[in-house]
Amino acid sequence: MKETKKQKKKGLIGRFVPYFKKYKWILVFDLFCAALTTVCELVLPMLVRFVTNAGINDLASLTLEIILKIGVLYLFLRLVDAAANFFMASIGHIMGTKIETDMRSDLFRHLQKLSFTYFDNTKIGQIMSRITSDLFDVTEFAHHCPEEIFISAIKIVGSFTILCGVNVWLTLIVFSVVPFMLLVAAFFNLKMREQFRRQRVQIGEINAQVEDSLLGVRVVKSFANEDLETEKFERGNETFFDIKKKSYLYMGGFDASNRMFDGLMNILVLVVGAVFMINGQIQPADLVAYMMYVGTLISSVRQLVQFAEQFQRGMTGIERFFQVMDADVDIFDEPDARELKVNRGDINFENVGFSYSDDGKQVLSEINLSVKAGENVALVGPSGGGKTTLCNLIPRFYDVTEGRILIDGQDIRNVTLNSLRSQIGFVQQDVYLFSGTVFQNIEYGRPGASREEVVEAAKQAGAHEFIMGLLNGYDTYVGERGVKLSGGQKQRISIARAFLKNPPIMILDEATSALDNESEKIVQASLEKLSKGRTTFTIAHRLTTIKNATVILVLTHRGIEEKGTHQELMAKKGIYYHLYNSYADDRVVDNA
Known part of the structure; x- marks a missing residue:
């Protein structure tokens, strides 16, 4: 069963609005301040109209006291406007x-819930783009969207009402332009939104390519392929330029059409207003006020239309945000999931089958296996036989598509993921060290562990001696992905991390296959110590390292083809026998 998303049916705005809930009173006061600034702006033409009318019709009534009162009133309004603008x-x-921060936190938490399947099919650069740059425009969108719409609505409705009070027909003539203005704006908005979406996708592609190139910089330089990487980058960069160029062409058309409609509205007011004034249908002072209100109207419509660019950028970011949030969490805790209780560490596979959802390829089928607590099960066989996949099913990195897996009689799908994975330790061939110190990387096995506990784990892993030989000991910075350490050193830190976690179940995924002979011996001794007393699954490439395993499974695309101890399988002279002899011959050649 997959976790469904009811929100998928809602519009983007409807899904975005709940993020305002925590800040609703800030939003309410922000809109109140927006209303104040709008009122202050609408009052000025009325004051000008009053003074102009008095100057034309009854100049004697325009006393110094009245002028000063008008000045004080307007000064007060400007102070209110300044304070309101400061808040906004x-x-x-x-x-x-804050809303952008909340969304980024939600996005990161959701990414932590997604299974390996999602990351198998998604570029990390694209994910990085969505969690960083895609949300930058959300800050402006979240603030300005309700504000600009509210202000424009007040200005348009207010101006329309006041202008109708001055001259209804002139108002209707001027406002007849607005629908055409909005239609043209809508056309360019749709075009710009599409280009902004393409920009986001392409910048994600550029991020992915840059990340790929920089993380593989040693391979790039070893093959002298700097020019090839530069060429790949330039192609992506040029594509981004073409997309952005097209978006600016639409933006230019957008701005040009707005200015054209602005001019048309001003011409209508000037020409039609003058004709009405000649016919006595409007007073000169009213026409002056009318021109000012039309200017306010035009500026508000222009501001609203220009905000459309920001609106589309924000909507594009929100759209891409929800694309990730809509990714189904296909491995999750059932509502009645319990804590896993590991008393012994027995593991049973009952008719287990697995196939990847994207291509439907059957990787494992009818796997039946019973592993007793403390046993060391070694998995060997050709690449693609499903060795790593089988081990990945135990911590539910992927879910079985057939059968079930039991730990001490408990179906792993009925226990919480946290309790399941906290009982399993991993040592992998491709060791990942975080950018930080040696201490921080070992402590990652049990966050909050004391320094004494970290040192003890390092001693058990045979890592303490080389760590103390580093420049700053346990406080030595290991570099990006641990580049400052050798393969054997990184592997021993990984083993120390597992010792610190101290789980009852261990999975060793070709942990020595990438090491030289000397490092292999040191690491192998640490692994044997780590496996002692724990239920262990060992995926082996170097077959000499598993001679003492409790049971060895030969896994191929047909399933478990052979099973037994090293001596039993050698006596059968089957697949394992030939694999072992082939490996032994290769070692003789390598050592010659």
């Missing part, structure tokens, strides 16, 4: 930043 520009933007 500061606290309003902070609210937008």
